Amino acid sequence: MLELFKLPEKISESKMRIADRRGFILYIVITVLLGLAIMAFALNTFKTGAVTQLSRNVDQNRLALLAQSANSEVIAMLKSQVNLNPSSQTFAKFRSVFPTAGSPPPALPVTVDLISNFEPQKTVQLAKVGYNLKIRSSAVLTVFRRSSLNSMSAYNGYIDVISKAWREGAGEITMEAHERRDVRLIDLRHTLDKYALFVKNYSNDYNNTSRRLIVDGIKNVGTHDISRIFIGTDNYPTCVDPRKDLWFDIYYDDHKDLQGFAQIFGGNNLKEFPLAAETPADYPKFNRLFFESNKPFTSLGGVSVGMFVMNKQVTNEYERVINFAADACMTAAGVATEPYRVAAALKTKCQKAIQKLGNPNAYAQMMCQDFVDKAAGGNYANCEEFKKLLVTCQQNWTYRWGYTDAASLWKVDTPGRAPQDSTMPDRYAGLSNISMGSGNYGPYMSEYREVSGGAQYNPERWHVGVMQQFYGSDNDTPVLIEGKAYMRFFKLAYLDEFTATVPFFNPAPVNIRVITSKYLRKDKTGSFLTTPLTAELASNLYSDKLMKSRAIDDLSLNSLWGEKIKCYNGDGQQVEYDPMQYPAPIIEKPAQPAGSNVPATRFGRAVDFRNASWNYVSSTDFLAERAPGDGKLLYLDGFMYIMAGDLDLSGVTHFQGKGLIYIARGNCRLGNLERLNDQPTSDSLRIYLRQGDFIINPAVDDVVIEGSLTAFYDDPQGSSDPLQQGSIILSDRTRVTIYGNLLVDSLDLEASGNSGLAENGVLHIIHDPAVYNAAVTLNGTPLDPYHVSIGPVKTSFSFRAGGEES
């Protein structure tokens, strides 16, 4: 039986192997499937976590990016509105920091909510591509510091911009980006803006006829706004003249229509000295008198005929009469007459005549006897017959005088200032006729060229000519002129000739020729020329009580305008300045508050460097950043400080924006430079040189510069060294126009080394109303005097990730 169940050995082994393999294959399959399952499961788990994490990362990154974008958009919006969009809230809110007439300066620190809960549209548009995101921004201005100078209205502050971004409905993810930017706020107006021209140092060019200066003030007649001009006398030439002033020669053609001219002279018609009827027709006439008058000698007062005993015209006539009497004696005695004699020789001649005639009752001998008895050399004062002549003179003399300008007396267009031909006759010769003076100069010039105390008495006095045009191109624009500035015109005077019969022993006609009242300096006393009269000769307003021909040089230059000038005083009150007074109420110092006593020498614009919006080490840095590309356009952004020049703006032709370029050291070269945008625009340029000169580009002629140019040397101020004086080098240009204002230490229109104007060149300064007061309204458009600079750099930047917004 056992054998029955016993399988053949070979069969059972093979069957067993088959059974084993089946299990093995199944095992492999299961193993593979299990491996795949594990892998799939692991992968699924991994993917799910990664995707979740990734999506959160993406969300956060996206939100962070959008929050930054929102901040940038807010900054961009603020920048675009803060200076350029007066109708925007941003514009107004930034300016709310500045004090106004109605609101005092704020207590610092002060915060201003610029925007709150603002939705930056551009960023939101970007965000809504695929996601429904919410973005809200806010910006707060914090102002924490004011300029340390009262004259500078400027503030330091910063803006905090915060933008939050979150997914709508998934508020657990919120990103908040915060950034801070520095802000500089400045009111560019300054006390010097009211000056169209401010020159601290003495200049001898104010009557220059070959280089002209024209100042056009703001045209706003009737209000209290008026351009000012300050003319200083620092570094006046060394001289002994107690008056170290400046004189401006009026010119009939320029000034005849000004009210002051008419008031001073009683009209503006030209007049001439009258001549006797028998005067030849070709006798030179002086017909450029603004005022002409005459008085009998007896009504002048203060002078006596005794002052004329040594006068040539009188003594000559008396000598003629006595010679005639002596000759008459000799003729009557039948002897030959002797030649014409004077003084002691005449006395000898008279003695001989008396001896020859020997008739004490003869009138001729009586006259000779009087001469022999009383004459003392050339002095005939004690002669009775001479006294009769003087009395006749006293009774017949007519004093004539008239007022004219320098251009009528001298050839002011020529360098030597030769006398006009019309002044050749004695009656017109008192000031400029060379024969009456010394050297090659007439009395007026020679008296002031005279060396006294080692220097000329006063060289400024003899710079005669035609005053520069301070009342505009058409002489119709008022300005208020400060400084020791006096107008000047001249008086020509003489005692007119006459013919009259003198009651000598034998009455005889005499002809006393014109006695020229020539100019004599005031300190040379003892002459009828410098003896005060009791009569007033002045036509109006001023005083003239001297017989000499002279300069009337003590009227304020402002009186030429002829009316009260409305203006603001140093305290900002509306006042009226009345120049039509005598003595002249000149304004010696620049306008300043009561109690302040700052001399013009120390005027300038101090700045607080911490208010600077940009600091540049060099002008190269400045130009690279502010005038990029071809360098023709300059972008201004508030108060920009450059440590060292020279700053070469000769390649810059236009500017945009508003700013003050303050150069601590170095010159500034300028060519044509104007606003890019037409006025009315708030764009304006101010350049202040603390230690340097403006240099006009010599390669350009007919230069036009729109800007306020100031070169006031500081540290030291008031130096007599030309290298330490701020000026404008005009580079021999024919025409330089400054539409703004010009404030310099020294101004030389005619100078050696091509630094002045070319011959017949013109420096034309037109006071820009937007410089005079940067808050002006032009043609209905109010301009903005403020500038806000928002820094390009984030001074602080942070993120906050959180939740809760939904």
Add this chain to the structure above:
Amino acid sequence: MDNARWIVVLSVILSMMVTLTLLKRYAGGPRLETPTTVENVAQTESARPAEQNRSVISLPSRREIPRFGQVSFPKPAVHTFSVDQPRDFDKMNESIKNEGALIR
């Protein structure tokens, strides 16, 4: 372990490699980029970012001084009546010597 069992182990390893390779290929994960040479930029000094050239269409020159028919000025600002005193300049000059040098 006999040879058959080694075959099983190797087949499992092989199948896992194939699976991972396929997964990696079709899962769309990040691929390794060929490394590129980063340009070595000198960073010796941080220059100010200069503005790019702005395109200006034209820079017309007027050369005429504008005249305005209507000009009205507000009352001058209070600070424009302040005059810098000599001590202000002295202070400023000190400031230039100290703070002014710091910006260098």
